[in-house]
Amino acid sequence: MYAGHAAVALVLKTREPRVPIAVLVAACxxxxxxxxxxxxxxxxxxxxxxxxxxxxxxxxALLAATLxxxxxxxxxxxxxxxxxxxxxxxxxLTAHKPLLDPTHIVxxxxxxxxxxxxxxxxxxVIGCAFLYARSFATGRAxxxxxxxxxxxxxxxxxxxxxxxSNQPWRSWNPSLAxxxxxxxxxxxxxxxARPADPHGSCTLARTHSASERCRMTDHGxx
Amino acid sequence: MDLTEGVLHLFGLVSQWNTxxxxxxxxxxxxxxxxxVADWRVRRRR
Numbered sequence: 001m002y003a004g005h006a007a008v009a010l011v012l013k014t015r016e017p018r019v020p021i022a023v024l025v026a027a028c029x030x031x032x033x034x035x036x037x038x039x040x041x042x043x044x045x046x047x048x049x050x051x052x053x054x055x056x057x058x059x060x061a062l063l064a065a066t067l068x069x070x071x072x073x074x075x076x077x078x079x080x081x082x083x084x085x086x087x088x089x090x091x092x093l094t095a096h097k098p099l100l101d102p103t104h105i106v107x108x109x110x111x112x113x114x115x116x117x118x119x120x121x122x123x124x125v126i127g128c129a130f131l132y133a134r135s136f137a138t139g140r141a142x143x144x145x146x147x148x149x150x151x152x153x154x155x156x157x158x159x160x161x162x163x164x165s166n167q168p169w170r171s172w173n174p175s176l177a178x179x180x181x182x183x184x185x186x187x188x189x190x191x192x193a194r195p196a197d198p199h200g201s202c203t204l205a206r207t208h209s210a211s212e213r214c215r216m217t218d219h220g221x222x
Numbered sequence: 223m224d225l226t227e228g229v230l231h232l233f234g235l236v237s238q239w240n241t242x243x244x245x246x247x248x249x250x251x252x253x254x255x256x257x258x259v260a261d262w263r264v265r266r267r268r
Contacts, residue, residue: 002249002253003253005253006253006256006257009257010257013261021257021258021261022254022257022258025253025254025257025258026254029250029253029254032246032250033250036243036246036247036250039243040243136261136264136265137264142263142264145260145263145264146260146264148260149256149257149259149260149261152256153253153256153257156252156253156256
């Protein structure tokens, strides 16, 4: 996610106005900053994995909040941590991100459906900008600045999604589980001598109907 | 060598500062700048 992360910072600002907005926005993109610098030192793939897997996000949030408290000595450190933590569920919508194991990635992969991604992030930007304006923009000139900010974020997001839509080699591939062969427990438990491979592919099916078709074609296995 | 390269040179990372890293860094900075400027303009008028 991109503009959506920035939008989250606007809402967090309404909850704790004493936290500088630049700190909140930076924290909302925290794991991406870590990915950038880790990628420079240990390689791009490793940088992405270790910056975005859940233990890494937790450690990053804790360190960011602690650093904020020590350096800036301002209230609201928990909102800095929250901004950092909210990065992962937002990225779950748009890409594939690791869970506890850096190699086990899951996500709805909406970057490969750019129109839907733009819609979701656009709605997030508009909604969060509205909440921000309700708290801080009481005059017309102020609301114009909020509108200009939201529009700028939408334009940048639009350019990114347009770029994504012009990559025809990409295909939508949402994933909620590890994509590897695994025999059904009934096959492995009932007939140990029987090879588990023939129906291992059923577990790779993305849709329940594919698994049902598999069951219908080989009654002996079931 | 720009300022960023100068800092990275200190950590021995300048060879990795390629176009992709620059682009990624710019993308991360953009929303910070956009929102910080807008927030400053909005809250200054309060």
